[in-house]
Amino acid sequence: MDPVPISSDTHPTPCQGILTAARAGLAGLPGGKGLNIAHEAVDRHAEGTAGERAAIRCLIPGGGARTISYRALAGLTSRFANLLGRLDIGAGEVVATLLGRVPELYITALGAMKNRSLYCPLYSAFGPEPLRQRLGIGQVRLLVTTPEQYRRKVADLRKGLPGLRHVLLVGEGVSLPGCQSFDELLAQAPEGFAIPPTDAEDPALLHFTSGTTGPPKAAVHVHAAVLMHRLTGRLVLDIQRDDLFWCTADPGWVTGTVYGILAPLTLGATLLADPEPFDPERWYGVIQDQRVTVWYTSPTAIRMLMRLGVERVRRYDTRSLRSLASVGEPLNPEAVLWGQEAFGRPFHDTWWQTETGAILIANPATEPVRPGSMGRPLPGIEAAVVRRGEGGGLEIIETPNLPGELALRAGWPSMFRAYLGEPARYARSFVDGWYLSGDLVRRDAEGWYWFVGRADDLIKTSGHLIGPFEVENVLMEHPAVAEAGVIGKPDPIAMEVVKAFVVLKPGYAGDEVLRRQLLAHCRRRLGAVVAPKEIEFRPGLPRTRSGKILRRLLKAEELGLPPGDLSTLEPPLRNRE
Amino acid sequence: MDQDQLTRQIIDALTSVAPEVEAGALDPEVSFRDQYEIDSVDFLNFVLRLEQELGVKIPEVDYPKLSSLKGCRSYLGRVLGG
Numbered sequence: 079m080d081p082v083p084i085s086s087d088t089h090p091t092p093c094q095g096i097l098t099a100a101r102a103g104l105a106g107l108p109g110g111k112g113l114n115i116a117h118e119a120v121d122r123h124a125e126g127t128a129g130e131r132a133a134i135r136c137l138i139p140g141g142g143a144r145t146i147s148y149r150a151l152a153g154l155t156s157r158f159a160n161l162l163g164r165l166d167i168g169a170g171e172v173v174a175t176l177l178g179r180v181p182e183l184y185i186t187a188l189g190a191m192k193n194r195s196l197y198c199p200l201y202s203a204f205g206p207e208p209l210r211q212r213l214g215i216g217q218v219r220l221l222v223t224t225p226e227q228y229r230r231k232v233a234d235l236r237k238g239l240p241g242l243r244h245v246l247l248v249g250e251g252v253s254l255p256g257c258q259s260f261d262e263l264l265a266q267a268p269e270g271f272a273i274p275p276t277d278a279e280d281p282a283l284l285h286f287t288s289g290t291t292g293p294p295k296a297a298v299h300v301h302a303a304v305l306m307h308r309l310t311g312r313l314v315l316d317i318q319r320d321d322l323f324w325c326t327a328d329p330g331w332v333t334g335t336v337y338g339i340l341a342p343l344t345l346g347a348t349l350l351a352d353p354e355p356f357d358p359e360r361w362y363g364v365i366q367d368q369r370v371t372v373w374y375t376s377p378t379a380i381r382m383l384m385r386l387g388v389e390r391v392r393r394y395d396t397r398s399l400r401s402l403a404s405v406g407e408p409l410n411p412e413a414v415l416w417g418q419e420a421f422g423r424p425f426h427d428t429w430w431q432t433e434t435g436a437i438l439i440a441n442p443a444t445e446p447v448r449p450g451s452m453g454r455p456l457p458g459i460e461a462a463v464v465r466r467g468e469g470g471g472l473e474i475i476e477t478p479n480l481p482g483e484l485a486l487r488a489g490w491p492s493m494f495r496a497y498l499g500e501p502a503r504y505a506r507s508f509v510d511g512w513y514l515s516g517d518l519v520r521r522d523a524e525g526w527y528w529f530v531g532r533a534d535d536l537i538k539t540s541g542h543l544i545g546p547f548e549v550e551n552v553l554m555e556h557p558a559v560a561e562a563g564v565i566g567k568p569d570p571i572a573m574e575v576v577k578a579f580v581v582l583k584p585g586y587a588g589d590e591v592l593r594r595q596l597l598a599h600c601r602r603r604l605g606a607v608v609a610p611k612e613i614e615f616r617p618g619l620p621r622t623r624s625g626k627i628l629r630r631l632l633k634a635e636e637l638g639l640p641p642g643d644l645s646t647l648e649p650p651l652r653n654r655e
Numbered sequence: 656m657d658q659d660q661l662t663r664q665i666i667d668a669l670t671s672v673a674p675e676v677e678a679g680a681l682d683p684e685v686s687f688r689d690q691y692e693i694d695s696v697d698f699l700n701f702v703l704r705l706e707q708e709l710g711v712k713i714p715e716v717d718y719p720k721l722s723s724l725k726g727c728r729s730y731l732g733r734v735l736g737g
């Protein structure tokens with residue numbers, strides 16, 4: 079039971095008034111025993127008659143809903159914490175889910191944190207290869223998933239993952255070798271559980287994010303982050319106690335945990351859990367029938383709704399909506415304003431990333447929006463536009479509208495505290511006390527931030543951040559492939575789609591049959607979201623003298639920019655990794 | 656176009672986007688998304704491909720009708736027939 083090693087780092091916490099005030103809004107563990115996210119999200123709301131209020135309304139495919147009160151959720155999550163104890167999963171050990179938005183997801187996430195284990199969500203559309211990497215890097219000890227996911231993706235990985243001691247399967251009546259039943263173990267575990275003393279700096283969450291090179295990074299967040307979950311839920315999304323809050327993000331990504339679970343619960347609101355995939359008409363029906371009041375969704379979803387037109391929205395009663403917000407990639411001004419036309423309210427864009435742990439820059443719900451802008455830094459957050467100097471130091475760009483990298487003054491409570499097992503990579507994320515986000519932005523004279531692009535080669539697609547390296551590696555596994563270069567190709571709906579340029583080995587012909595073979599290979603190994611949507615065969619790839627693929631040149635060619643214009647893509651920064 | 660020909664065209668459009676789909680194992684009654692991992696971008700590309708191959712225009716509101724093989728056959732059969 080080795081606790082997660084946190085690289086020693088002594089960022090001073092900013093003592094701005096707003097954060098101090100927010101701290102006062104937290105309950106803390108009874109008896110002054112510290113701070114635990116699960117207590118703030120569940121147990122503090124579970125006492126007395128208020129405990130009968132709905133915490134989660136889980137829609138059931140085909141119709142109906144299962145409502146879980148705060149009191150019931152407290153009991154279920156305590157049972158899960160006891161279950162972990164019985165399986166000898168302790169503080170600092172990692173518990174993961176590979177699930178959709180089903181009740182077991184919420185019970186696992188919050189129960190793990192009660193036990194002071196780390197909760198790590200995995201994306202259910204990942205193929206076996208991304209899962210193998212993440213289960214290994216995260217040193218996951220216990221996984222909760224479905225029999226189908228297990229059979230298709232995890233069973234074959236078990237031999238190579240000796241650290242994965244337990245797999246619990248949800249659903250009735252399925253038993254597979256090496257797995258146990260979630261329901262049975264939960265029913266056997268007692269309901270009484272007192273959260274042990276928890277330090278605000280104890281690790282609570284493990285979220286994976288892609289790197290430009292190398293394996294995915296496992297960002298560690300601590301219990302202190304709950305201060306930002308609650309603060310931004312109120313300040314940015316305007317979640318109130320009586321709200322029905324709907325976050326459509328997949329639970330496998332950081333938004334699905336922080337806003338899909340934690341922020342609304344810390345504010346005592348009810349969260350809506352919809353296990354079904356995107357479908358415009360059904361979504362409008364959900365808003366109408368459930369009377370959703372606060373809606374947090376993604377630009378890709380909004381742009382797909384826009385294609386269907388405002389007339390469809392008007393067939394539904396969506397007047398319950400009070401606050402609309404978006405996250406994942408920049409929201410174009412047309413989409414912001416379309417919210418006004420379709421729902422009588424604009425979508426408020428928000429910016430954050432896995433490492434920031436919570437929204438840091440936003441158009442808050444209660445203020446007028448600036449269409450197309452990411453927003454302004456929240457109170458207590460210090461942001462800057464910077465350029466990395468030749469000597470390794472930072473130069474802060476004060477002139478309005480000049481692009482540079484977005485930097486945040488280190489020390490906000492939800493800041494990541496480590497990349498698991500990679501202290502050097504973590505250290506490289508900070509320069510002179512600033513966290514460098516990898517996003518290129520400009521700030522206008524009034525202090526609003528505008529997204530310009532990525533400083534590295536990471537691909538933003540449908541709200542996900544994908545590392546080209548992971549995709550290139552899987553392409554290279556195929557016997558026909560000599561070289562592969564992967565970029566994000568601009569797309570009107572998904573912002574970017576993954577496009578692969580492939581050089582074949584001698585004797586192979588780049589025809590439709592091979593294109594389909596490669597595509598199928600990638601989709602089986604990586605899953606639909608990470609695999610390329612487009613494959614183009616080329617005689618060779620542009621490389622630097624040291625042999626690195628010049629993905630930026632591939633992108634320039636894709637966009638039809640002459641090579642001489644490459645400067646417009648090449649940021650004035652050194653590569654982050 | 657007869658039903659077999661139409662089915663082949665639909666399967667070809669689907670496997671162009673998601674070539675891991677095994678046509679023989681496809682259940683016509685169940686949605687593509689419930690049998691395979693088809694994300695929203697895949698589905699959009701599938702519909703665009705159908706439009707291109709069959710020379711039809713499919714309005715956005717009808718997209719949900721194309722979510723399974725059976726749905727595709729019945730919807731496209733009607734559009735092409737009428």
